[in-house]
Amino acid sequence: MGKRNTLIAGNWKMHTTVVDGCRLAMEIAKACADYPDREVLLAPPFTILSEVSHVLKDSEIIVGCQNVCWEEQGAFTGEISPVMIKDAGAVAAIVGHSERRQIFGETDELINKRVKGAVKFGLLTILCIGETLDEREKGHTFEVLENQTRKGLAGVAAEEMARVVIAYEPVWAIGTGKTASKEQAQEAHAFIRGVLGQIYEKTIAEQTRILYGGSVKPTNVDELMAQPDIDGALVGGAALDAESFGRIVNFK
Ligand code: PEP
Numbered sequence: 001m002g003k004r005n006t007l008i009a010g011n012w013k014m015h016t017t018v019v020d021g022c023r024l025a026m027e028i029a030k031a032c033a034d035y036p037d038r039e040v041l042l043a044p045p046f047t048i049l050s051e052v053s054h055v056l057k058d059s060e061i062i063v064g065c066q067n068v069c070w071e072e073q074g075a076f077t078g079e080i081s082p083v084m085i086k087d088a089g090a091v092a093a094i095v096g097h098s099e100r101r102q103i104f105g106e107t108d109e110l111i112n113k114r115v116k117g118a119v120k121f122g123l124l125t126i127l128c129i130g131e132t133l134d135e136r137e138k139g140h141t142f143e144v145l146e147n148q149t150r151k152g153l154a155g156v157a158a159e160e161m162a163r164v165v166i167a168y169e170p171v172w173a174i175g176t177g178k179t180a181s182k183e184q185a186q187e188a189h190a191f192i193r194g195v196l197g198q199i200y201e202k203t204i205a206e207q208t209r210i211l212y213g214g215s216v217k218p219t220n221v222d223e224l225m226a227q228p229d230i231d232g233a234l235v236g237g238a239a240l241d242a243e244s245f246g247r248i249v250n251f252k
Contacts, residue, residue, distance in 0.1 A: 004209050006225070007165060007232035008249045009041040009126060010239025011066060011094060011213075021048040022055045024242060029059040031246025039232075040249055041124075042239070043094050046080055053089025064092030064124065067100060070117025082121030092124035094234070096152055098171045108151035115152055119160045126165045126234065127152045128213070129192070133172035142191055149195045158200045165209045166192055167234040173214025175236055182223045185212045189229035218247035225251045 016024060021044050032040050043064040044052045053063045065088075069079035085093060095118060096111035111127070118125040129148035131141045149166065156164060168188050170180050180188070189210045197205035212224050213234030224230055238244040 004207065004231045005039055006037075007039045007041060007209055007211060008245075009043060009064070009092075009094070009167075009211065009232070009234045010245055011097070011234060011236050012042065012044045012239060013066070013099070013236060014045060015240055016044060016048060018048050018051050021045075022051050024240065025052045025055045025061075027242030028239075028245055029056055029061055031242045032061060032249045033059070035249050038249055041092055043092070046088075049085065049088035049090050057089075062092060062124075063090040064094060064126070065090050066094050066097065068093040068095065068114055068118050068123065070113045070120075072121070082118055082123055085123065086121065090123075092126065093118040094126045094128065094167075096128045096148075098128060098130055098169055098174055102171070108148060111152055112154050115164070116155055119156055119163050122163065124163055124165065126167050126211070128167045128169050128234070130169040130171050130174075130214075136170065136172065141188065145188060145192055146195050149192055150199060153199060158204055161196075161200060161204050161208055165211060165232075166196075167211040167213050168192060169213035169234060175215070177215050179215045179217075179220050179224075180212070182227055185224055186227040186229055189227065193229055216248060218244050221248045221251040 040061045041064050043066050065085050069076050069081050072081050072083050095114045100106040115127055131144040135144050173180050192210055193205045196208055209231035211232040211234045212230050216233045216235045217238050
């Protein structure tokens, strides 16, 4: 089959207020305007989803959130529902980011609820998985990746997988400046694709996009994207700079 449609996603984390977020979104739209064959997604904080969606309405860039609840509404203090996300103009959700897992104690079971909710309400759902440095050094990388993939996708039907994207983000490479080598990333992506083939079937595994995340920068994006099982990137720090993010979107 042909190469899967590349997705470059920018996770702004807990950065930007209305004015600087809208300015950054406009600068990024300008920097990405020449690359319509690549899907681009920005995930600003919840508080500016509406404004950023509005600013980007005439561009090809889609907007997503950084977490999502599984219920439509109700007594879930502090949570945001998929319906609210869509009401704010967003169409996608990042789920299970390592910062949610590590800082806020989100478990695979909780993340699975979020994945199922996001998919059910029609959001493009980016499930993040990845091993810690300790897990890698102990030789547990594949076991962790398989576990997080299987648990994160439990109950997600094959026909719903068209709305699911996996992001492989080795925890030791997030925000640290350390990037997985292209060989390490390709090996992990191929492994995850194999697990998808076991859970579903080969065609689903072949169609599912697997992004790499972890200190992606203009200087390393080209070699990472050249790997056969890397279908895009989830970018943190470099997504806060329009020039860097534009260069990442325009990888060679
Ligand atoms: C991320 O937050 O998903 C991420 C990959 O961050 P960074 O690019 O800064 O490592």
